[in-house]
Amino acid sequence: MCKLEEGPRHWGEITRTGEDSFDLTNRQSKETVTIAYSEVRGIGIAKAYPRTRPQSTAEKTLQRTGDIIETILLVPLRILELFLVPQC
Numbered sequence: 001m002c003k004l005e006e007g008p009r010h011w012g013e014i015t016r017t018g019e020d021s022f023d024l025t026n027r028q029s030k031e032t033v034t035i036a037y038s039e040v041r042g043i044g045i046a047k048a049y050p051r052t053r054p055q056s057t058a059e060k061t062l063q064r065t066g067d068i069i070e071t072i073l074l075v076p077l078r079i080l081e082l083f084l085v086p087q088c
Contacts, residue, residue, distance in 0.1 A: 003042040010035065 003009050010033050016023040025032045055063075 003044075004035065004039045005041050006039075 010024050010026075012024040012026040012031075012033075014022050015025040015032065020038075021034050021036045023032050023034050
């Protein structure tokens with residue numbers, strides 16, 4: 001999101017940068033607007049573009065451990081379903 005000194009806000013991705021301006025392209029409408037750096041009052045990140053951070057080793061380990069536990073718990077349940085659920 002780009003707020004200008006005067007005029008509307010513009011949403012999109014920066015697709016070109018120059019010495020005194022940049023192009024902002026809206027993904028949905030495919031509209032491109034050239035904006036001078038001197039016109040910009042503020043720039044923000046829209047909710048459609050969340051700030052992501054790399055996952056730590058501890059978080060990855062917890063995720064993998066959760067996946068393994070889920071598999072261990074669900075396999076016997078799936079086997080039971082095969083024998084206990086009547087086949088139509």
